[in-house]
Amino acid sequence: MQPEILMVGPMLPQTMQSLEQTYTVHRLWEAPDKPALLAQVGPRIRGIATTGSVGARTEIMAALPRLEVIAVFGVGVDAVDLAQARARGIALSTTPEVLTEDVADLALALMLSVSRRIVQYDAYIRSGQWPKSGEPPLTHKVSRKKAGILGLGRVGKALAQRLAALDMEVSYYDLNPAPELPYRQADSPLELAQHSDYFIVTAAGGAATRKLVNQEILQAIGPQGYLVNVSRGSIVDEEALVAALKSGALAGAGLDVFASEPHPDPALLEMENVVLQPHMASGTLETRTAMGQLVLANLAAHFAGKPLLTPYVW
Template sequence: MPSVQDAVVLDYGAVRLPDEPAERAEFLQRRGSDFDVAVTSGKVGVGPELMRALPALRAVVNFGVGYDATDISQARERGIAVSNTPEVLNDCVADTALALYLDVLRRISAADRYVRAGQWATAGNFPLATKASGKRVGILGLGRIGRVIARRLEGFDCTISYHNRRPVAEVPYEYCTSRVDLALQSDVLIIAAAGGPDSVKLVGPEVIEALGPSGYLINVARGSVVDEEALVAALLTGQLAGAGLDVFDDEPKVPHDLLALDNVVLLPHLGSGTHETRAAMAELTLANLKQYVTTGNLVTPVC
């Protein structure tokens, strides 16, 4: 975010890592040992190779709640502190999940395209959609964001169940012991699980098959959490009724086959993309940086 970049340069004399590979390699070889703090985004992170090229690194300050692009295992081994920006984006990501939920089931974007193409006047009424209220909704990942999504869906009289590694205390929702069981009893499966190596392809063919041809999938987590090839195949063959996707496996690339499907809503990873939330994320990122430089601690550490 420009305001964060400007602040770290102005207040801390930060240096931007070159983008061009050869220039970056030369820069790291010459100056890699000069830096003890890296400020990055959740999408970019500090991966294994970059972390090894920064031998004096002591902290990674992430702009974003996700930190799966950063090598947490190496960070722990080396005692490198890592922060993120939790809580401040819960509302907007949950709002995005709800927007995708309503859009996919009620076919809002498809109906908009229908009107714009002049088909209402030439082809008659738009085809019927699916009722959004009263559905059985499964949430994969009932963390901070998952719980906010669930509270919003309560207002639509939805029956909510969830799956986590372990049950969450003091929530009124049914816990499912497996992802397949969750999908079997859901009309809509919403993915809000954390990214990272432990969650790669959590939603694979068996979960998609359990969700079934009348089921819908919403993903506001990470593209890597879903077996994208299996998802595309299910949507093309009618094994799923539809999907709402804010994230993809190889962003910004989107599977070409999805572009022509009217039962799929595609967003450019804008879950937290509001002025208010990005400002709050920027504030927390800079607070983490200031706290670390001042005291050696982070405001919101993840390790």
């Protein structure tokens, strides 16, 4: 008999098709009455397939007494009840490495877009303003500036390499220092902000980093500085960010993630010094396909009695 899987949120069509060819899959997000579905199939569910942003909440996991494994399509686990998973001995996998380059690429793209006003000047041409108004205002240089990376994990390191290629002065803050790397280590997030023209958030989400980027840090980045976030919206105090952008305390922002998705603060939508993306840092066909394959491989390994390929490290 095929193991029964609860899919909490949608993935690539080919990933979902492969899951349904191998397992009995129940699509929670499509259920008109989710508690009723959990009550009906919960006692039979042995695995969860989910995304990093949707995760596996406490109430869902509690409704699955036979749950053995959670396979996350992504690297973030802040939406998974880790305490319950650990206490129950539930295996947990993510999809690291395969998305690192794309996320780092988008962080750099946001830096360039917001500084050089690429999105705004594309609209300037399309709206017919160029022949009417002439050359628009000058923008700001990116290369040879100071970049501060909050969180020097896989993505942070990949981004640092890209920024170094632009001759930027790269600093970072991380609880796990990397003295072997040629980047300046800051003493605190605040000190990092004080030393940054570009402050890029690549740290992990969760309770420990909630609203870590607050008013004080935004003020420290300064009126000539930019914030870029490709990690989790929860890390930035979005209300303080909006206030800083409105007041000119911050030059601009490039955001792929938001405090409440898919509903960013409406004020951000009206700002020309902000470039927005709909949580698409890993959103290339190549990477999402590789992520789906890794989800499938981890589930297959677990149900074959083998170690997970990419287990979450507690």
